[in-house]
Amino acid sequence: MKLFQCSNCNNPVYFENTSCEKCGNGLGYLHEDEKIISFPINSLPVANPVNKGQALLYCANYELDACNWLVIAEGENTYCEACSTNHMIPDLSYPENKLDWQKIEAAKRRLFYSLHKLKLPIKFIIDDAPFNLSFDFLASDPNDPNSVKTGHNNGLITLNIQEANAAHREYIKEQLSERYRTLLGHFRHEVGHFYWDVLIKNNPQNLKEFRALFGDDREDYGEALQKHYKNGAPDNWRDNYISSYATMHAWEDWAETWAHYLHLMDVLETSFNFGLTLDPEISKVPNLRVACDFDPYDGADMRKIIKHYLPLTYSINSLNRSMGHADAYPFILSEPVIKKLNFIHKVVHL
Structure with a gap:
């Protein structure tokens, strides 16, 4: 992700901030x-510094402490692009x-x-027919903790809100x-x-390449799921997959690899x-010496991205261990996984 700062006092701020700790101005993301965007607190609407003819307000979910994005004051939608995809949210009368x-909204x-x-x-x-990304954030029945399952169906992503509970x-x-396991990872x-349906399912060439790399999506999903939870992943799964869950079905291999593609792009940016x-103090390991001097979103090839990403994961994991935490990125990118990542990179940029 980019770095951000208050446009009033230049204080570094986070993507999620709604106010500047240094000057006290309000902050909103355009x-x-x-x-x-930085503005005197309680002064909304404010002029859009990019388009002077527009006035900006917070997304309607700001009032619920759930969003810091800005929308056009006289626009048809009072919700930002992210919040407008909500199909259902939980009963907020329960704290x-x-x-x-x-x-969940922050992630x-x-x-x-x-x-x-x-x-x-x-x-x-x-x-x-319209095929749009949307979300249901649902709470399980207290008497049946499995009543809400996280998953995707025809553009609608369902998330059990218990996933926001760290314990x-x-x-x-x-x-x-x-x-x-994190909210952002989910x-x-x-x-x-969702993007498999968009980019792969109805594109014969992409589907052919997908099946060569990930396997046959026509395999019965229900049977594959039962088999996975009964027998687990094969012992040598790390040779070809990013995670044990990816071995379950070609769709899950794609989704797991897709998630890691977004991980590495964000970390590298x-x-x-x-x-x-x-430039680590370690001898005879030149591949750990890298300068992150390019934006991965600007068209870099996957080999270059991977070359820089792997040393970063070693350094991030080492920093985490220094603080007594588990590895931030506890995964191995084998050559078959890198080929899958390269395929995703290609279809995203077609």
Whole structure:
């Protein structure tokens, strides 16, 4: 992700900030122009510094402490692009639901940042019918914790809001022997299913290449799911897959790899904007010496991206271990996985 600063006092700020800690100005994110706008607190609407003829207001979900994006004051939609995709949200009269939902919306906005950088639309016409990205954020029945399952169906992504609860998420992570489980990871995975329908399903050439790399999508999904949870992943899964779950079905291999594609693009863009250079005090390992001197969204080839990403993961993991945390990126990018990432990179930029 880019770095942001208050346009009033130049103080560095985060993507999620609604106010500047240094000068006290209000802050809002202008999605179309990838800018943080600074303005005197309580002075909305404000003039759009990019288009002087527009006045800007916060997205309607700002009033619920769930969004810091700006919208055109006289526009038809009072919700920003990210919030307008909500089909259903949980009952916010329960404080725990509201807190979970706020965390979910924060993660979703980071997803939309990446989609915008990749120039990926969220609305399509397929077979003469609308095919749009939308979200249901639902709470499980207290008597049936499995009543809401996270998944994707025909453009609609459902997320169990318990995934916003760190204790619950860690419990599921341990139960499933996962090495990584985050809200942002869920979004990146599930949106991969959406873009499989858009980029692969109805494109004969892409579908042919997909099947050569990921396997046959026509395999019965229900049977594959039962087999996976009964037998687990094969012992040598790391040779060809990014995760054990990716071995379950070609669709899941695609979605898992897609999520990692978004991971590496965002990490590398952040490193570029920080001007990171790695020159470790370790002898005879020249491939750890890299300068993150390019924006991965500007058309770099995947081999160059991977060459810079791998040393970054080693450094990030080392920093995490220094703080007593688990590895931030506990994965191995084998050659078959890199080929899958390269395919995704290609179809995204077609």
